[in-house]
Amino acid sequence: MKAAVCYSSKKFLIDEVPKPEIDKDEILVKVMACGICGSDIKKIFDDNVKKPIVLGHEIAGDVVEIGSGVKDFEVGDRVVVTHHIPCFDCQYCKHKNYSMCKQFKLTNIHPGGFSQYIKVPKENISVGTLKINNNISYEEASFSEPLACCLYSLGKINLLQKDSVVIVGLGTMGLLFNQLIRNKKAIPIGIEIDTNRVDFAKNSGFDLVFNPTKENVTEKIMDITKGVGADIVILTVVNKEILNQCIDYIRDGGGIIIFAGTDNKKGVEININTLYRREISIIGSYSSSPKHLSQALELISDKDINVKNLITHRLPLEEFGKAVELIINRKAYKVIIKPWK
Numbered sequence: 001m002k003a004a005v006c007y008s009s010k011k012f013l014i015d016e017v018p019k020p021e022i023d024k025d026e027i028l029v030k031v032m033a034c035g036i037c038g039s040d041i042k043k044i045f046d047d048n049v050k051k052p053i054v055l056g057h058e059i060a061g062d063v064v065e066i067g068s069g070v071k072d073f074e075v076g077d078r079v080v081v082t083h084h085i086p087c088f089d090c091q092y093c094k095h096k097n098y099s100m101c102k103q104f105k106l107t108n109i110h111p112g113g114f115s116q117y118i119k120v121p122k123e124n125i126s127v128g129t130l131k132i133n134n135n136i137s138y139e140e141a142s143f144s145e146p147l148a149c150c151l152y153s154l155g156k157i158n159l160l161q162k163d164s165v166v167i168v169g170l171g172t173m174g175l176l177f178n179q180l181i182r183n184k185k186a187i188p189i190g191i192e193i194d195t196n197r198v199d200f201a202k203n204s205g206f207d208l209v210f211n212p213t214k215e216n217v218t219e220k221i222m223d224i225t226k227g228v229g230a231d232i233v234i235l236t237v238v239n240k241e242i243l244n245q246c247i248d249y250i251r252d253g254g255g256i257i258i259f260a261g262t263d264n265k266k267g268v269e270i271n272i273n274t275l276y277r278r279e280i281s282i283i284g285s286y287s288s289s290p291k292h293l294s295q296a297l298e299l300i301s302d303k304d305i306n307v308k309n310l311i312t313h314r315l316p317l318e319e320f321g322k323a324v325e326l327i328i329n330r331k332a333y334k335v336i337i338k339p340w341k
């Protein structure tokens with residue numbers, strides 16, 4: 001079978017690799033759509049990630065082979081498959097820090113979604129493989145994983161109706177957050193420095209979007225919140241300036257969700273006294289859980305969240321390198337890789 005193998009940040013090859021062989025407790029899924037995630041791009045450039053590697057974890061496809069011990073699936077089922085599964089039993093899981101669970105980090109599909117087939121191990125079948133309703137496409141279903149990450153974050157805060165939530169960075173994740181927050185009857189406020197992205201966000205129904213290179217964002221947010229400040233800030237992009245700027249417009253007692261990593265080598269300075277005196281919480285949110293995956297798939301199936309308009313490119317495996325370039329150059333929102341033409 002074919003797979004997009006990443007050898008280094010500059011070298012991707014479409015290699016012929018062995019089609020995975022399944023055990024009695026496993027299933028084989030033919031990948032029909034796999035979205036490229038920002039974290040895939042980070043892994044490509046991260047020297048700590050061992051190469052060669054086949055990435056891809058936003059996967060939807062067809063069950064094509066079933067081990068003799070698998071009960072709940074049939075050949076022909078359309079499914080979403082997630083890569084990491086927590087144990088639901090350890091100290092981390094008891095506290096709902098599912099993505100910190102040791103098992104979570106050990107489980108994975110093989111070899112990765114940017115290939116024609118994946119093997120789904122036993123742990124991933126029981127809770128991490130979900131059947132897709134016929135009313136949605138593979139592409140739409142592949143958004144379950146990124147949407148689950150957003151739901152996982154929002155599960156960490158106490159969001160009330162009419163709360164103001166600032167979303168910094170309006171890529172795919174920022175625009176998914178916008179819809180989720182609107183659905184909760186809270187008020188999303190977007191911040192984005194790229195003028196094209198500001199326009200795209202506004203055209204896709206995001207009313208309050210500001211560009212900090214052109215407007216005084218703190219003043220705008222203070223106006224909207226009648227001088228109180230934003231209840232929550234979600235950082236889908238993080239650096240020292242962004243973090244310190246949000247201290248200016250968050251309300252006392254508010255929470256900052258760190259939803260993305262930053263350059264590993266650079267620390268981020270922040271005034272601890274400000275956090276202490278103003279009771280500002282900083283909340284890390286990494287990945288998601290199977291519980292959030294099924295909620296996400298339901299929201300997409302029920303059309304409560306529109307993901308279709310976020311797909312800007314559909315490319316075959318052969319154009320994986322081009323896809324990466326489009327994302328790095330901010331020319332794309334969601335790129336879907338389709339391993340079968």
Ligand SMILES: [Zn+2]
Nearest residue numbers: 037039145146
């Ligand atoms: Zn992802």
Ligand SMILES: [Zn+2]
Nearest residue numbers: 087090093101
């Ligand atoms: Zn656990």
